[in-house]
Amino acid sequence: MSRRRRIALTLALVVAWPAAGAQPAPDAAEAGRKLYVSSCLRCHGIELATNGIGFDLRTFPQHDKERFVRSVTQGLRAMPAWGETLKPEQIDLIWAYIGAVNGWKPAQ
Amino acid sequence: MNTKLAHGLAAAAMAAMAAIASAQTIADLRNDAATPGDVSTYGMGWSQQRHSPLTQITAANAGKLQAVWNLSLDNSANASNQPLVIGGTMYIASHTHTIAVDALTGRQKWKTPIELPADIAGYLCCGIHTRGMAALDGVLYRTTIDAHVLAISMADGKTLWKQKAAEYKDGYTLTHAPLIAGGVLITGISGGEYGTRGFLDAWDLKTGAKKWHRWTTAAPGEPGGDTWKGDAYKTGGAPTWLTGTYDPDLDLVYWGVGNGGPWNPATRGGDSLYIGSVLALRPSTGEIVWHYQFSPGDPYDYDGTNELVLAELPIGGKPTKVLMQANRNGFFYVLDRTSGKLLSANQFARKVNWASGIDMASGRPIDTPMTAMVRKTEEMKDFIEVWPSAFGGKNWMPMSYDPGSKLVFLNSIDLGMKVKYVKQARPGGPNWYLGLELGGFVGPEDGNRGALTAWDPVAGKPVWRVLNKSPFWSGVLSTAGGVVFTGSQSGQFMAFDSKTGDKVWSFQTGSGISGLPITWERDGRQYVTVLSGAATVYGALAGDPDLANVPAGGSVWTFALPASR
Numbered sequence: 001m002s003r004r005r006r007i008a009l010t011l012a013l014v015v016a017w018p019a020a021g022a023q024p025a026p027d028a029a030e031a032g033r034k035l036y037v038s039s040c041l042r043c044h045g046i047e048l049a050t051n052g053i054g055f056d057l058r059t060f061p062q063h064d065k066e067r068f069v070r071s072v073t074q075g076l077r078a079m080p081a082w083g084e085t086l087k088p089e090q091i092d093l094i095w096a097y098i099g100a101v102n103g104w105k106p107a108q
Numbered sequence: 109m110n111t112k113l114a115h116g117l118a119a120a121a122m123a124a125m126a127a128i129a130s131a132q133t134i135a136d137l138r139n140d141a142a143t144p145g146d147v148s149t150y151g152m153g154w155s156q157q158r159h160s161p162l163t164q165i166t167a168a169n170a171g172k173l174q175a176v177w178n179l180s181l182d183n184s185a186n187a188s189n190q191p192l193v194i195g196g197t198m199y200i201a202s203h204t205h206t207i208a209v210d211a212l213t214g215r216q217k218w219k220t221p222i223e224l225p226a227d228i229a230g231y232l233c234c235g236i237h238t239r240g241m242a243a244l245d246g247v248l249y250r251t252t253i254d255a256h257v258l259a260i261s262m263a264d265g266k267t268l269w270k271q272k273a274a275e276y277k278d279g280y281t282l283t284h285a286p287l288i289a290g291g292v293l294i295t296g297i298s299g300g301e302y303g304t305r306g307f308l309d310a311w312d313l314k315t316g317a318k319k320w321h322r323w324t325t326a327a328p329g330e331p332g333g334d335t336w337k338g339d340a341y342k343t344g345g346a347p348t349w350l351t352g353t354y355d356p357d358l359d360l361v362y363w364g365v366g367n368g369g370p371w372n373p374a375t376r377g378g379d380s381l382y383i384g385s386v387l388a389l390r391p392s393t394g395e396i397v398w399h400y401q402f403s404p405g406d407p408y409d410y411d412g413t414n415e416l417v418l419a420e421l422p423i424g425g426k427p428t429k430v431l432m433q434a435n436r437n438g439f440f441y442v443l444d445r446t447s448g449k450l451l452s453a454n455q456f457a458r459k460v461n462w463a464s465g466i467d468m469a470s471g472r473p474i475d476t477p478m479t480a481m482v483r484k485t486e487e488m489k490d491f492i493e494v495w496p497s498a499f500g501g502k503n504w505m506p507m508s509y510d511p512g513s514k515l516v517f518l519n520s521i522d523l524g525m526k527v528k529y530v531k532q533a534r535p536g537g538p539n540w541y542l543g544l545e546l547g548g549f550v551g552p553e554d555g556n557r558g559a560l561t562a563w564d565p566v567a568g569k570p571v572w573r574v575l576n577k578s579p580f581w582s583g584v585l586s587t588a589g590g591v592v593f594t595g596s597q598s599g600q601f602m603a604f605d606s607k608t609g610d611k612v613w614s615f616q617t618g619s620g621i622s623g624l625p626i627t628w629e630r631d632g633r634q635y636v637t638v639l640s641g642a643a644t645v646y647g648a649l650a651g652d653p654d655l656a657n658v659p660a661g662g663s664v665w666t667f668a669l670p671a672s673r
Contacts, residue, residue, distance in 0.1 A: 037540075037545065037546075038535055038539040038540050039230070039538065039539050039540075041540075041546070041649070042233060042234065042301075042540065042645060042648060042649065043235075043648050044648065045648055045649055045651065046546060046547070046548050046549075046649060046651065047548075049651040050647065050648045050649070050651075051647045051648075051650075051651075051652060051653075051655040051656050051658065053235050053236075053643040053644070053645070053647065053648045054648060074226075075226055075227070075229075077184060078184055078185065078229055078236060078643060078660075079229070080226065080227045080228060080229035080230035080231075080538065081226040081227045082227070082230065082538075084227060085227065085230065085537045085538055085539075
């Protein structure tokens, strides 16, 4: 529950992503969570907890978003290149989800 | 080059190859289990018993086993390949290469790369695997993770033919060993988490021309076509992602069929044939002679793909040709393989809460109220806890069967999962299509998430269990010397006394073990070979604290008793 509260707190501080359709925009971290579950979870674990295939995103530095975007887009070692599948805006949403799980304070 | 010319050249090259290669024939494949000088089939015999008649290494002397050589595979995928040993050369496949090695020294003879698209790993549900190869008349046959089938010259690694089985961008991949049976090469397909439609293919051994194609979901108007809701069969899963077995006397191939797509059973409706089933097929035509569905509707990703080991067991006092499967759903099945009749189904997983048993008259599971609810609830608010989890009571890592003691040795898993079913549109691309959310995995109260189990398939009960904190994710090998070999996810390669389960030897390799051990002999010395290197879906998802700090990195290890001087 404490993690959920933390996510909720972070959600409140993250600018919601404007969705393409007429639907109201979902919170960025929740939208990112959905993308993560479909595309990332099988290697990076449930709520980022993994000992396996993927990099442990619980240890990813908050200040290095550029490296995150590059690895996701181009691939790295066992990580496939997602550049043709995920749009930059979607990678931003996943970044927001990772930040929510890790309890990052929003950058000023 | 046009296709006909390519096929002609390939056929000519292969005829020349066959003349110079050692006389490795269909008879050799048929006798593989009884001829320990070579390992020429996936499973160490068409019956996939993974049992060797070799007796030099025993439970008494296994403690003296030593490493003979180690070879780097230069990658960080699952090193889950079962090597072949033919005429003193060992053949190993990784997702990026095919490799020939001098079996005695570990020196590499040739190594041929495979070009793969940069985004391919996104289409693999459960880690990168290349589990095995087939071989005949100087030719190796393998699959690639971007869903191609290759014939390769054993002499120099050159590609003789290459065929595309399916489009990986549609969610199709290939990770298993082909099967040579009935004069053709048979391959299945992976992709059950991507809304694909499963199938089996047969290829001409010489030219690669497609001989037949068999969809594994039933379309409207076909037998079983009414077990699907609307067009659900078109994206209904039913992948065929592990290698089948072959009975040459009955001329039947037994091939397991996997989960439904999506996992959410209410989205698909009904039994969804042939998900969660075994198909008995005529290899020359692909005709389905009989089928048996282990998990109708398969609400929990229990698949039916686990290895289908063939044996002769005394059933009711009568020697009976059987097929055995330790199914992911937690029950150990024994079927009469001439007819598909269910002979027994006993719980081998330590905890099962989705079914209270298997009804012997109908062959169907007896649903618990939870499963009855899941079958009709496409969308639910709360998570439920299901045992076994989607990892199953046993996953793909194959068991062995000792025809002497008539015991099976298998690596079982004891985990539950929290899951909540949701409506989901098929997302396409490298994205999972499950129709549910995974909330996490739950360990048993005693903390032992796995066991190496000796199982009596006639009595339907365990003889001994070696409990372990993290389940072993490696194949099992047994020998007439009374030794059982397997590996741990923390990297130990181990020998156990097959009578007692006592651990008699272990060796720490450089990564977790997801490989399939083999044993073979050359010049009077018995060797044991296994690949080390794990990047498993269990490690990714299970949140197992005992597997933190196990590095990736594939390599090949070969062991033997000290050479006599």
